[in-house]
Amino acid sequence: QAVVTQEPSLTVSPGGTVTLTCASSTGTVTSGHYPYWFQQKPGQAPRTLIYDTSNRLSWTPARFSGSLLGGKAALTLSGAQPEDEAEYYCLLAYSGGHVFGGGTKLTVL
């Protein structure tokens, strides 16, 4: 089974910009992996932010954007807010199933 890798932790200043990435052990991440991004705050259920690489849900703030960058899926947060402090997970689709990354703990400080 493929392994999906995310940065374990990142820190961003309030108002700053940060990019989280999602890499695949099988090689380049493409749109065919249908990358998803989820946000999870402590004690809460996950919330879907981005689907199919770059599509926002109706509740996803515009400061979140998804893309493919350097062979990886990427989630960019522009203008970080204190409430964006959370764990972020990516999900990639493979022919044998769907695999989550290990998550990135984002601190806004």
Add this chain to the structure above:
Amino acid sequence: EVQLVESGGGLVQPGRSLRLSCRGSGFTFGDYAMSWFRQAPGKGLEWIGFIRKKAYAGTTEYAASIKGRLTISRDDSKSIAYLQMNSLKTEDTAVYYCTRDHCSGGPCPEYWGQGTLVTVSS
């Protein structure tokens, strides 16, 4: 308002079975595929499987790691999706989430339930 409410979790002994339910409201349940995920304490998310809507024959797909012990079904007349778990192991201890999917080929989670905790222990 779309709502998903999981239930059926609790403490269960290894080797026993448990059935989780996911009741949907605020939408036409039969028009959507549904997925199940889980999260072990302090760990990341894991995809379990999904069930297509009846228009796509209500077929299911599962993660290879599940190895046939977990089965997803649905009763659209009750707006409920089920996760039947057999031969439970301690490593099945997790919060189990259901999702409403926005596509047919899933999993493509859009809305999440609040989760139900399953603890497998003797």
